[in-house]
Amino acid sequence: MGSLEMKNKYAVIFDMDGVICHTNPFHAKAFTVFFDKYKIPYTQIDFEKHMYGKHNSHIMTHFFGRPIAGNELKALEDEKEALFREIYSSKVETIPYYKEFLDDLKFHGLKTAVATSAPRANLNLILDKLSIEDKMESLLASENVSLHKPHPEVYLKSAKNMGLEPNRCLVFEDSFSGVTAGLNAGMKVVGVLSSHTREELPACSLYINDYSEINASKVIDLLTS
Numbered sequence: 111m112g113s114l115e116m117k118n119k120y121a122v123i124f125d126m127d128g129v130i131c132h133t134n135p136f137h138a139k140a141f142t143v144f145f146d147k148y149k150i151p152y153t154q155i156d157f158e159k160h161m162y163g164k165h166n167s168h169i170m171t172h173f174f175g176r177p178i179a180g181n182e183l184k185a186l187e188d189e190k191e192a193l194f195r196e197i198y199s200s201k202v203e204t205i206p207y208y209k210e211f212l213d214d215l216k217f218h219g220l221k222t223a224v225a226t227s228a229p230r231a232n233l234n235l236i237l238d239k240l241s242i243e244d245k246m247e248s249l250l251a252s253e254n255v256s257l258h259k260p261h262p263e264v265y266l267k268s269a270k271n272m273g274l275e276p277n278r279c280l281v282f283e284d285s286f287s288g289v290t291a292g293l294n295a296g297m298k299v300v301g302v303l304s305s306h307t308r309e310e311l312p313a314c315s316l317y318i319n320d321y322s323e324i325n326a327s328k329v330i331d332l333l334t335s
Contacts, residue, residue, distance in 0.1 A: 123223045123297070124223065127226065162285055163305070205304060214326040218327075223247055224237075224249050227258055250264050262292070262295035265295035289312045298332055300314055300332070
């Protein structure tokens with residue numbers, strides 16, 4: 111099958127945090143500054159169970175020990191995410207070989223997308239620093255969905271944006287809720303082991319530590335097998 115024929119047939123959808131960039135340590139730093147300000151206790155185990163891969167509504171509600179929603183959630187979320195961007199903006203780099211992998215996908219005519227639970231401002235920061243926005247056919251952030259991972263909405267919307275059936279999309283995810291969202295969307299998932307071991311994730315079609323371990327032809331094999 112030629113590259114142009116392939117172009118309209120298949121897509122790769124990337125989560126962002128822990129998948130394009132290893133941002134989790136910087137989110138943890140932002141949360142420590144934020145929680146210290148509000149005198150909220152936390153432990154590393156708390157972070158692993160209740161922060162990585164979780165939406166801010168879950169995180170805030172868990173750590174504050176009461177429901178956080180509506181305008182209060184928006185204000186607290188904006189404050190914490192601004193802290194994250196301040197800490198991370200001079201440190202943006204990809205998980206090794208991501209850009210080479212992305213270029214290989216584009217060379218082979220696959221569509222590509224980002225589907226993140228993070229706010230659009232975080233997505234914009236990373237797209238801008240890495241200069242990859244023009245390589246994506248769909249970009250969705252937390253503002254674009256009403257139901258967050260593990261609900262499949264963000265992945266189903268991504269497929270729709272690209273004019274593809276879900277079974278023609280391969281998802282790259284690093285968290286339990288994210289992998290579950292991809293599987294719930296009826297997509298195959300590659301687990302990126304940036305924050306979790308394979309034992310801590312639902313069963314994926316493949317696991318990688320970084321993007322030197324995969325290329326476009328392996329992606330096409332996964333999508334067509």
